[in-house]
Amino acid sequence: MDLFLQTLVSGLLKGGLYAVIGIGMTLIMGVMGIINLAHGQMMMVSMYITYSLFAYAGVDPYVSLLVSVPAIFTLGLFIQQRLLNPLLRAETILPENQVxxxxxxxxxxxxxxxxxxxxxYKSVRTSYSSSTFFVGNISFSVPLTIDFLIAILMTAALFLFLIKTDLGRSVRATAQDKEAAVLMGVDSERITYITFGIGSALVAAAGTLLIPVFYLYPDIGGPFTRKAFVICILGGLGSAVGAIFGGVTLGLAEAFGATYAGMEFEDIIGxxxxxxxxxxxxGGFKRITKV
Amino acid sequence: MTVNRGIVAQIAVLAALAVIPLVVHNDYYLHLLILALMWVVIGSAWNLLAGYTGQVSFGDAAFFGTGAYTAGLLVIHWGWSAWWGLFFGGIMAVVIAFPFGWICFRLRGAYFALATLALNEVLRHVATIWESFTQGMVGIMIMQSYISKLPYYYIALALAALSIIIIRLVMRSRLGYYFLSIREDQDAAESLGVNTHFYKMLSLVIAAWLTGVAGALYMNYMGFIDPHVVFSLHDISIMAILVGIVGGVGTTYGPAVGAFIMVLVQEMFRTAGFGYIKAAAKFTDVQFLISASEQLTKGHALGFGILVVLVIRYMPNGVVGDWGKLMIALRLQKTGRAK
Incomplete structure (x- = not known):
């Protein structure tokens, strides 16, 4: 029973961060209609930023969120504006050119x-990297628990942004029906940059949060890109609520798979x-949640 | 008379390729040519499925690896010659492709592309984990049949020619029109009575067979495979897409041109201009050249990536597809200079 609960807890904690990664990708998917296969790589860049700050200036990973998130946001804006949007205007046979x-x-x-x-391999080892606390017999990793809380905060802030602000409404309108949104006076090009920026910023935050517990190497982006789209597919492409469910489901599935089937199956399960x-x-969980 | 000229040009190119190894005795250049010819096969197969039928695949390595593993496993488990792989490798790739396509062709566009990517990943993990059968990460090593590169060269050339002939025949027949109609508008094709599922399957099966045969050739030629080489997402699946895009999506000769360009460019970055920059640096002893060649070798994958971005950004239809545009740009430049 303890083993089961322990697996459940570690799966949930990991799932919270996966949800943030997935929401970033699903936002881009919703507005742009493309799958961003550089998503995990953006996260990797953010992790390297955090690593450099820690290794050369001794900045705590949680503080460096203030640097890495705006930096990757800008990178996202640039990629969307300079590299992806021009492709929309080109005459090509395959619509998948953007992907x-x-x-x-x-x-x-x-x-x-x-x-x-x-x-x-690089790693950031802070004083709290491997510290844990116990509730009953179940151990909670301190950094992962903090990450989980921050992930919830960020998700809540994002939903507030999407539902309450003007810009957020424009993003949702563009995702629902681009042409109608343009007719209502939404500058859809601007929305695409901003969405790509926000999606990248979210995954950047996830990267920075993960770094105290993960090893870092240049190829780490690929597996996370794959995880992100598994989450998106699970949740239903373009659905932010679905991405939360998708992220948690993937986190749980990986944790249970690793505990009961063996570590080497962790990647296959997803x-x-x-x-x-x-x-x-x-259509994923979107079919059930309808959001 | 354009048709005749076309045929003459094809025969001339084929003859030139057939004569090259008799003139060039350098094993290294032959090796590059063999790889390029192998990529002609894979690129053409990808192009049939993606360029003509409109079903973009991100997982060609699944079929390539299946072909290669079939050839390798025939040797280590049953003691057959790996050359049987050329026959069975293609068949095994079709065996994998058939149920996959049957299920996943319900998906469209990006969803299908992602499903192929997932197939690629699953097969790589299977090949890694199932150690008792595939030897896992140890990989499979066999003795090559020939020391000389000539036999491999001619086999690769024959396969490349065969793949282009097959694709030409298919695209000239009724089938080709069905494929194109699916690419242009699947729903319209369906409503006019085209069995889109069946024709998409057919396109996939032909593509998988060609890719599997290329994989078996790779096993025979290189003598060593492991899951991360033949099921590689970047080195095989993405490379197949790039070969198609650089050459020209939806053109018969695009992938062939793309294969030669990509293999040469990749090798040029990897060896810093085929070692000539290094040689020049040694000869002239200019500090700049020495560091340039070192940096180029170190960042070869980076250069390759930048090239990918530039090609997609400025030549989305590839060299063959954008040939007219390219010529116009060149001519403009010339007249501009004359003024």
């Missing part, structure tokens, strides 16, 4: 980081869920 462009961007980001930091959802619940 391919994000693959290219991901490669470039990975290789820039490899060029600067080499392929060596993919199997992905295929199953595509087959039996196309």
């Amino acid at each position: 391919l462009m994000t693959v290219g961007v991901g490669m470039v980001l990975t290789e820039i980081m490899r060029f600067i930091f080499t392929s060596d 993919l199997v869920i992905f295929l199953l959802v595509l087959l039996f619940l196309p």
Whole structure:
């Protein structure tokens, strides 16, 4: 029973961060209609920023959120404005060109980081990295618990932004019906930059939060990109509420898979869920939650 | 008479390629040509599915790896020659592709692309974890049949020619029109009575077969495979897409041109201009050249990535597709200079 509860807790804590990563991708998906395959790579860049700040200036990872998030937000704006939007105007056979462009961007980001930091594993070990506290027999990792709380705060702030502010409403309007939004006076191009920026900022925050408990190397982006789209598919593309469910489900599935089936199956489980959802619940949790 | 000229040009190119190894005795250049020819096969297969039928695949490595593993496993488990892989590898790739397509062709566009990516990942993990059968990360090593590169070169050339002929035949037949109609508008095709599911399956099966055969050739030629080489997302699946895009999506010869460009460019970055910059640096002893060649080798993947971004940004239809645009740009530049 303890083992079960312990697995449940660690799955939930991980799931909270996965939800943040997934929401970032699903926002971009909703507004742009494309899958950003450089999502995990953006996170990797943010992790390197945090690492450099910690290693060379001794800045605490939680403080460096203030640097990494705006930096990746700007990077996202740039990528959307300079690289992705021009493709919309080009005459091509395949509509997937934008997706391919994000693959290219991901490669470039990975290789820039490899060029600067080499392929060596880096880690940020703070005083609280491996500290835990106990509730009953269940251990909670301190950094992961803090991360979970911050993730909830960020998600709440994002929903407030999307529901209450003018800009947030424009984002939702563009996602629902781009042409109608343009007719209502929404500058849809501007919305695309901002959305890409926000999506990137969210994943950047997740990266910075994860770094006290993760190793860091240039290729870490790929697996997280894959996790992000598994979450999006689970939740239903474009659904922020669905992404929360998707993130938590993936976190739980990975935790239970690793405990009961073996560590080496951790990566397969996500993919199997992905295929199953595509087959039996196309549209993901969005079909159930309707949001 | 354009048709005749076209045929003459094709025969001339084929003849030139057939003569090259008799003139060039350098093993290294032959190696690059063999790789390029192999990529012609994979790129053409990807192009049939994505460029002509409109079903973009992000997981060609699944079929490539299946073909390669079939050839390798035939040797280590049953002691057959790995050359049987050319026959069975293609078939096994189809065996994988068939149920996958049957299920996943209900998905469209980006969803289908992601499903192929998932297939690729699943197969790589299976090949890694199922150690008793595939030897896991240890990989499979076999003895190559020939020391000389000539036999491999001609086999690769034959396969490349075969793949282009197949694609030409398919695209000229009734099938080709069905494929194009699916790419242009699936719902319209369906409403006119085209069995889109069946034709998408057919396109996938042909593509998977060609890719699987290329994988078996790779096993025979390189003599060593492991899951991270043949099921690699970046080195195989993405490379296949790039070969298609750089050459020209939806053109017969685009992937062939793209294959040669990509293999040469990749190698140029990797070896810093085929080692010529290094040689020049040694010869002239200019500090700048020495550091340039070192940095270029170190950042070869970076250069490759930047190239990808630039190609998609400025030549979305590839060299063959944007040939007219390219020529106009060149001509403008020339006249501009004349003024």
